[in-house]
Amino acid sequence: MINESMYAWGSEPSAIRQLFAYGLERKKAIGADKVFDFSLGNPNVPTPQVVTDTLKALLERSPETLHGYTPAQGDSATRQAVANEISKRFEVKASPDSVYMTVGAAASISISLAAVSHPGDEIIVNAPYFPEYRVWATQAGCKVVEVATKSDDFSLDTKAIADAITPKTSAIIVNSPNNPVGTVYSKQNLIELARVLEQKQKETGHPIYLISDEPYREIVYTETVPYVPSIYARTLVCYSYSKSLSLPGERIGYVYVSDEMDKEEHDKVFLAVCGAGRALGYVCAPALFQKAIAECVNVPSGVAAYAKNRKLLTEGLSALGYEYIEPKGAFYLWVKALEDDAKAFSEKAKQFELLIVPSDSFGVKGWVRISYCVSPETIVNSMPAFEALMKAYR
Amino acid sequence: MINESMYAWGSEPSAIRQLFAYGLERKKAIGADKVFDFSLGNPNVPTPQVVTDTLKALLERSPETLHGYTPAQGDSATRQAVANEISKRFEVKASPDSVYMTVGAAASISISLAAVSHPGDEIIVNAPYFPEYRVWATQAGCKVVEVATKSDDFSLDTKAIADAITPKTSAIIVNSPNNPVGTVYSKQNLIELARVLEQKQKETGHPIYLISDEPYREIVYTETVPYVPSIYARTLVCYSYSKSLSLPGERIGYVYVSDEMDKEEHDKVFLAVCGAGRALGYVCAPALFQKAIAECVNVPSGVAAYAKNRKLLTEGLSALGYEYIEPKGAFYLWVKALEDDAKAFSEKAKQFELLIVPSDSFGVKGWVRISYCVSPETIVNSMPAFEALMKAYR
Numbered sequence: 001m002i003n004e005s006m007y008a009w010g011s012e013p014s015a016i017r018q019l020f021a022y023g024l025e026r027k028k029a030i031g032a033d034k035v036f037d038f039s040l041g042n043p044n045v046p047t048p049q050v051v052t053d054t055l056k057a058l059l060e061r062s063p064e065t066l067h068g069y070t071p072a073q074g075d076s077a078t079r080q081a082v083a084n085e086i087s088k089r090f091e092v093k094a095s096p097d098s099v100y101m102t103v104g105a106a107a108s109i110s111i112s113l114a115a116v117s118h119p120g121d122e123i124i125v126n127a128p129y130f131p132e133y134r135v136w137a138t139q140a141g142c143k144v145v146e147v148a149t150k151s152d153d154f155s156l157d158t159k160a161i162a163d164a165i166t167p168k169t170s171a172i173i174v175n176s177p178n179n180p181v182g183t184v185y186s187k188q189n190l191i192e193l194a195r196v197l198e199q200k201q202k203e204t205g206h207p208i209y210l211i212s213d214e215p216y217r218e219i220v221y222t223e224t225v226p227y228v229p230s231i232y233a234r235t236l237v238c239y240s241y242s243k244s245l246s247l248p249g250e251r252i253g254y255v256y257v258s259d260e261m262d263k264e265e266h267d268k269v270f271l272a273v274c275g276a277g278r279a280l281g282y283v284c285a286p287a288l289f290q291k292a293i294a295e296c297v298n299v300p301s302g303v304a305a306y307a308k309n310r311k312l313l314t315e316g317l318s319a320l321g322y323e324y325i326e327p328k329g330a331f332y333l334w335v336k337a338l339e340d341d342a343k344a345f346s347e348k349a350k351q352f353e354l355l356i357v358p359s360d361s362f363g364v365k366g367w368v369r370i371s372y373c374v375s376p377e378t379i380v381n382s383m384p385a386f387e388a389l390m391k392a393y394r
Numbered sequence: 395m396i397n398e399s400m401y402a403w404g405s406e407p408s409a410i411r412q413l414f415a416y417g418l419e420r421k422k423a424i425g426a427d428k429v430f431d432f433s434l435g436n437p438n439v440p441t442p443q444v445v446t447d448t449l450k451a452l453l454e455r456s457p458e459t460l461h462g463y464t465p466a467q468g469d470s471a472t473r474q475a476v477a478n479e480i481s482k483r484f485e486v487k488a489s490p491d492s493v494y495m496t497v498g499a500a501a502s503i504s505i506s507l508a509a510v511s512h513p514g515d516e517i518i519v520n521a522p523y524f525p526e527y528r529v530w531a532t533q534a535g536c537k538v539v540e541v542a543t544k545s546d547d548f549s550l551d552t553k554a555i556a557d558a559i560t561p562k563t564s565a566i567i568v569n570s571p572n573n574p575v576g577t578v579y580s581k582q583n584l585i586e587l588a589r590v591l592e593q594k595q596k597e598t599g600h601p602i603y604l605i606s607d608e609p610y611r612e613i614v615y616t617e618t619v620p621y622v623p624s625i626y627a628r629t630l631v632c633y634s635y636s637k638s639l640s641l642p643g644e645r646i647g648y649v650y651v652s653d654e655m656d657k658e659e660h661d662k663v664f665l666a667v668c669g670a671g672r673a674l675g676y677v678c679a680p681a682l683f684q685k686a687i688a689e690c691v692n693v694p695s696g697v698a699a700y701a702k703n704r705k706l707l708t709e710g711l712s713a714l715g716y717e718y719i720e721p722k723g724a725f726y727l728w729v730k731a732l733e734d735d736a737k738a739f740s741e742k743a744k745q746f747e748l749l750i751v752p753s754d755s756f757g758v759k760g761w762v763r764i765s766y767c768v769s770p771e772t773i774v775n776s777m778p779a780f781e782a783l784m785k786a787y788r
Contacts, residue, residue, distance in 0.1 A: 001510075001600075001601055002509060002510055002662055002663055002666040003508060003509055003510065003511060003512055003666055003669075003670070005669070005673070006508055006509050006666040006667075006669035006670040006673060007662060007665055007666040007669055008669065009668075009669030009670075009672050009673055010664075010665035010666055010667065010668035010669030010670070010672065011665045011668075011669070013466075017466075040463070042462050042463050043458065043462075044458060045458070046456070046457045046458045047457035047458065047460075047461050051457075052453055052457055055449075055453055056450060056453055059446055059449055059450055059453075062440070063440045063441035063445075063446055063640065064437065064438060064439070064440045064441065064640060066441075066643075067441050067640060067641045067642065067643050067644050068436050068437075068642060068643050069434070069436050069642045069643045070643055072407075072411075103497055103645065103675075103676070103680075104677055106675045106676070106677045107675045107676070109675065110674060110675030111675065114397060114400055115396060115397055115400050116395075116396055116397065117397060118397055132672075135672060135673055136673070136675060138673075139673040139674065206395075207395055246457070246458060246461060247461045248461065248462055248463045248681075249461050249462050249463045249464055249678055249680070249681025249682075249684075250461050250680050250681055250682060251497065251677060251678070251679075251680055251681075268396055268401060269396055270404075271401050271404035271405045272396040272397055272400040272401040272404055273400075273404065274403075274404035274405075275397075275399070275400035275401055275402065275403030275404030275405070276397070276400040276403075276404070277404075278403050278404065278526075278529060279399070279400060279403055279529055279530070279532075279533040280504060280533065280674050280675060281497075281500045281501045281503065281504030281505065281530060281674060282497070282500070282501070283498055283500045283645060284643060284645070285645075286497075286643070286644050286645055286680045286683070287642075287643025287644055287645075288643075288644060288682075289680070290643075
């Protein structure tokens with residue numbers, strides 16, 4: 001009959017989405033300003049005006065070429081613009097022939113996993129991690145191997161990663177700036193990871209690809225994000241303009257297969273990416289937005305708004321006595337739950353109309369994720385609720 | 395190392411795409427007006443002005459809600475508009491809860507196949523058939539079972555379909571108006587198919603889903619297209635606005651899970667569709683185009699232009715002595731090759747700068763597909779080349 005795995009994934013939406021749906025109902029019931037919805041990573045910063053202006057200008061062009069099929073790997077001008085931008089900003093020389101335009105980061109990761117793994121392989125993820133990794137890796141027929149990040153600073157535990165690698169390990173997913181914690185892995189931390197991967201590849205005789213999931217690369221507060229392809233050659237960068245240009249619903253991103261890889265291997269990996277995109281039903285990335293990206297590839301992100309929210313939220317919660325990890329990037333605050341059971345804590349928070357995601361969804365216990373891509377008013381107005389929540393535990 | 399199936403699909407693009415790429419090179423070499431490119435189904439009819447106007451008007455809205463994530467199954471206003479349009483035009487009562495917005499028909503079919511099949515199942519296709527069906531069914535772990543359509547009129551051979559059904563058959567793909575032949579299956583033909591499927595389900599005790607791939611439903615010349623869900627309950631309609639509104643690069647379509655299905659089963663199938671979309675990496679269909687579709691769901695297609703092309707092409711080739719199947723829908727002409735080997739015939743045609751796709755790609759021998767979604771000038775100017783090609787065989 002129907003496929004039970006698909007049914008399970010369809011009938012059990014993610015905890016994040018469930019909380020978001022609850023929030024929508026609750027807002028209808030008691031008013032939107034009474035509910036403090038910190039569930040979803042839907043950017044509140046408006047799409048930059050220059051993107052809107054570019055879209056309007058594009059709509060003046062001949063519609064049959066504007067909306068026509070692009071090649072499967074993307075419009076050539078877009079791929080050139082993306083490669084130029086990568087080369088300009090980072091210490092690599094990117095070729096347009098290494099850029100495959102996708103229908104957003106979820107597609108980038110699904111495609112990359114399908115391209116570099118076989119059913120039965122193992123994929124390493126660093127907990128806490130974005131829960132959909134499990135869905136996409138399982139769909140590729142792979143087993144997810146969770147490795148905890150370091151308990152003090154949530155950096156990559158390269159020793160634990162080394163121990164987790166087996167001859168079946170085909171890829172490791174690294175997400176920096178990190179969702180849900182907001183950490184940015186240091187260059188030193190990534191160099192150690194690269195060393196471990198190199199060493200283990202020698203031992204097992206099996207390549208290990210690094211899937212660098214970096215939709216938050218531009219949302220960073222205190223330091224620059226090291227560019228992974230310049231540290232480890234076997235890297236596939238999975239990027240999206242969802243967060244940097246506030247276009248999450250438009251589904252536009254790319255896979256960049258690092259040019260630092262051995263040339264012959266690079267070309268094979270790139271063709272496998274093309275094949276995986278085809279097999280998963282992606283014909284091309286949305287044409288209008290591909291053309292907009294070609295012209296907006298260097299438009300700066302609205303980090304200032306998130307920095308303001310970050311300050312409001314951390315100062316507010318700090319004054320109330322909450323413990324959290326100081327976020328260096330992305331727009332999430334990782335806060336210690338006030339009881340061992342984060343799910344129970346998230347449920348308790350609902351009583352005060354606070355919607356915060358329990359860490360269990362991300363593969364660890366005892367924390368909650370607060371998305372601060374919301375209006376500053378939401379943060380300010382939520383403080384009495386956070387205070388009442390704190391009091392409820394005293 | 396890398397996944398060899400994905401590599402194979404990436405390194406061996408479809409014959410259609412190969413011919414298209416050859417055409418682009420050839421046009422560069424000798425001039426675009428000297429090459430008669432009938433390879434691809436890229437609509438030449440411009441996107442209707444009302445769609446462009448709608449997109450422009452939408453861009454005046456608040457960008458964070460315009461470009462934000464929609465629910466995975468689609469924007470509620472869009473789903474309502476699609477359901478209303480289905481109910482208005484066809485003899486069914488469609489619910490918005492049965493509409494799942496997709497990233498185009500390729501996504502619709504990939505998702506539907508994953509939702510209703512298990513690895514090891516068999517999927518029946520009616521030859522000649524769109525070659526990507528094989529890629530998507532294989533990706534779902536299924537075996538493709540080809541059943542030839544009737545040799546006289548290319549209608550569904552329901553007797554042969556009955557013989558091909560086994561307890562492993564989970565779905566049959568039906569594509570009407572048909573790519574590549576242009577046939578529209580009659581209501582009687584579909585009723586016979588439904589009878590066969592009902593009978594076989596009783597025998598095997600296993601449901602068989604009908605995946606109705608109908609991106610050409612609006613491109614029809616001589617008759618109306620019977621609506622499959624009103625004939626067979628276990629139907630998933632896979633639709634796209636690529637052809638009807640000339641938006642192929644924008645990737646916008648839907649799956650409609652027929653409300654004629656048993657309610658409990660319907661809801662399970664719909665959730666499996668949601669789960670399959672999630673597993674394949676689709677987060678939501680492009681948000682801007684979802685909102686445009688909500689307002690343009692009843693915009694008529696530019697059939698008149700295709701009808702003019704069809705007349706020019708069929709009259710021209712008829713006068714030259716070519717044999718073909720009179721197309722009732724879509725924008726393809728199915729022409730008898732002038733030698734047994736259609737690939738050799740297509741190669742010979744290249745000598746006259748005619749780019750026509752050999753039928754081998756579609757699972758049958760001895761024919762070629764001519765896409766007439768081109769300018770009328772291309773058709774008129776190609777006639778001397780078709781004449782020369784004919785002479786070369788005399």
